[in-house]
Amino acid sequence: MLDVVGVRKEFGTVIALRGVSLQFRPGEVHGLIGENGAGKSTLMKLLSGLEQPTVGEIRLDGTAVNLKGVQSAIDRGIVMIHQELNLVDDLSVAENVFLGREPRKGLAIDYAKMRTECAGLLEKVNAKFGPDTSVRGLSIADKQLVEIAKAISYDAKYLIMDEPTAVLTGPEVRSLFALIRDLKARNVSVVYISHLLPEILEISDRISVLRDGEFVGELDPKTSTPQILAESMVGRELGEVFPPLGARTSDEVVLEVTNLSTTPHNQPVSFQLRSGEILGMAGLIGAGRTEISEALAGFRKSTGQVKLAGEAIEKLSPSDRRKRGLVYVSEDRKGRGLHLTLAISENASLPTLADANRFRVNDTQVDSIANGWVEKLGIKTSNIHAPVKSLSGGNQQKVAIAKWLQCDPKVVIFDEPTRGVDVGAKREIYNLIVDLAKQGLAVILVSSELPEVIGLCHRVLVLRNGTCEAELAGDQLNEKTIMTSAAGLEKQA
Numbered sequence: 001m002l003d004v005v006g007v008r009k010e011f012g013t014v015i016a017l018r019g020v021s022l023q024f025r026p027g028e029v030h031g032l033i034g035e036n037g038a039g040k041s042t043l044m045k046l047l048s049g050l051e052q053p054t055v056g057e058i059r060l061d062g063t064a065v066n067l068k069g070v071q072s073a074i075d076r077g078i079v080m081i082h083q084e085l086n087l088v089d090d091l092s093v094a095e096n097v098f099l100g101r102e103p104r105k106g107l108a109i110d111y112a113k114m115r116t117e118c119a120g121l122l123e124k125v126n127a128k129f130g131p132d133t134s135v136r137g138l139s140i141a142d143k144q145l146v147e148i149a150k151a152i153s154y155d156a157k158y159l160i161m162d163e164p165t166a167v168l169t170g171p172e173v174r175s176l177f178a179l180i181r182d183l184k185a186r187n188v189s190v191v192y193i194s195h196l197l198p199e200i201l202e203i204s205d206r207i208s209v210l211r212d213g214e215f216v217g218e219l220d221p222k223t224s225t226p227q228i229l230a231e232s233m234v235g236r237e238l239g240e241v242f243p244p245l246g247a248r249t250s251d252e253v254v255l256e257v258t259n260l261s262t263t264p265h266n267q268p269v270s271f272q273l274r275s276g277e278i279l280g281m282a283g284l285i286g287a288g289r290t291e292i293s294e295a296l297a298g299f300r301k302s303t304g305q306v307k308l309a310g311e312a313i314e315k316l317s318p319s320d321r322r323k324r325g326l327v328y329v330s331e332d333r334k335g336r337g338l339h340l341t342l343a344i345s346e347n348a349s350l351p352t353l354a355d356a357n358r359f360r361v362n363d364t365q366v367d368s369i370a371n372g373w374v375e376k377l378g379i380k381t382s383n384i385h386a387p388v389k390s391l392s393g394g395n396q397q398k399v400a401i402a403k404w405l406q407c408d409p410k411v412v413i414f415d416e417p418t419r420g421v422d423v424g425a426k427r428e429i430y431n432l433i434v435d436l437a438k439q440g441l442a443v444i445l446v447s448s449e450l451p452e453v454i455g456l457c458h459r460v461l462v463l464r465n466g467t468c469e470a471e472l473a474g475d476q477l478n479e480k481t482i483m484t485s486a487a488g489l490e491k492q493a
Helices: 040-047 070-075 093-097 111-124 140-153 170-185 197-203 226-234 289-297 318-324 333-337 344-356 363-377 393-405 423-438 450-456 479-486
Strands: 002-011 014-024 029-033 055-060 063-065 078-081 158-162 189-193 206-211 214-219 253-261 269-274 278-282 303-308 326-329 411-415 442-446 459-464 467-473
Touching: 002 040, 014 040, 014 055, 029 040, 029 197, 029 226, 040 078, 040 158, 040 189, 070 078, 078 140, 093 111, 093 140, 111 140, 140 170, 170 189, 170 197, 197 226, 206 226, 214 226, 226 423, 253 289, 269 442, 269 459, 269 467, 278 289, 278 423, 278 450, 289 326, 289 411, 289 442, 318 326, 326 393, 333 393, 344 363, 344 393, 363 393, 393 411, 393 423, 423 442, 423 450, 442 450, 450 479, 459 479, 467 479
Parallel strands: 014 214, 029 189, 029 206, 078 158, 158 189, 278 442, 278 459, 326 411, 411 442
Antiparallel strands: 002 014, 002 055, 055 063, 206 214, 253 269, 253 303, 459 467
């Protein structure tokens, strides 16, 4: 039995956990939910040895343990799979799985044994690649499977999964859930953290709710609904998830894309985007949504023509496209969207800093910009000069959005804007996107969450293998039609 008893964690004057007590039992899936900043990540860091409690105890089978470091936790059978993948791209899958603990034959690494053992682990997670595959060439979803295989290789008794399905498709989620149920049958305790509430209900035996660093209750998934979970997280009743969309504000074509292709093998994509319109891009992982978005923003080579407000921009740099009014909010906010060690104020003003400050940074202007966006977007921080990494995921995402809205764009491309964001912050981002459209901005929304695409978009392009499989609107905007098109089943029929 793994017990958390009266744990309090302080970071200077900030109290992240306030006397939390939880129990994790063998052979069960324990769902853990809460808004960003509720204390989930801090609690998991304590369990995985990354941090130690200020007050309280962590007990294994009734005995208090001092988890000083990750290896200390692993030695006791506690393994965490982080939301941010921790792999070495230049090594093979097998080398990543056994990094730092390679099997030996004398002084030499026993590569044959390492490959054999890794192949067995990959079979357990239903991976379609082998132990000698280079990690660099894997998709994000496949890299997630490598992380899971690595965790299983430790023979974990307690496995902590933080947002494990954030980058997985429907079939991959089913495979992961089958694996979790297999681990559960082998008496492994799985701690499952996710903002996807239907998943929490499906896979969990018990669900614990954290709010503002406190344990506020336990829910039974058999008698709960996503609405009940959401309201338990935020401590208040929630109305409709998506704000009223309203009609498109204008027929003016802001963005015209003709025969755009990111690879020589794909059929080109053509579409128009109008002022005040939210155009969705749906499709399975690998369908080409991010590739097309990056091509539009100038970050990826492509062929075809792109016109912004009637002027061709396909030969312009990303910086010049930004100045003309097209910006891209990346799906990878920590890798590409933000400079985590820089201050919130510096991140918010970074894209436009050089435009008005060629020789010296105007600190007063930078602070003014940041304070404006903190107020407009409700960014929760006590200090705009704190590093952006100190913020919760939802507030980091707001900063990533603010820096591009500061550019006064005509077209905003949102790529997975609510990935890893809690239900409260999601609603705020939904409201922001709809408000931008009502103000006349043209929006492209890329999302793997079909309810978002259906609830927020006037039209949806369904992509498959880099090309447009279908364009849907009105009554056609439903999950069945989108998934049928995304899988290519409509044309087969």
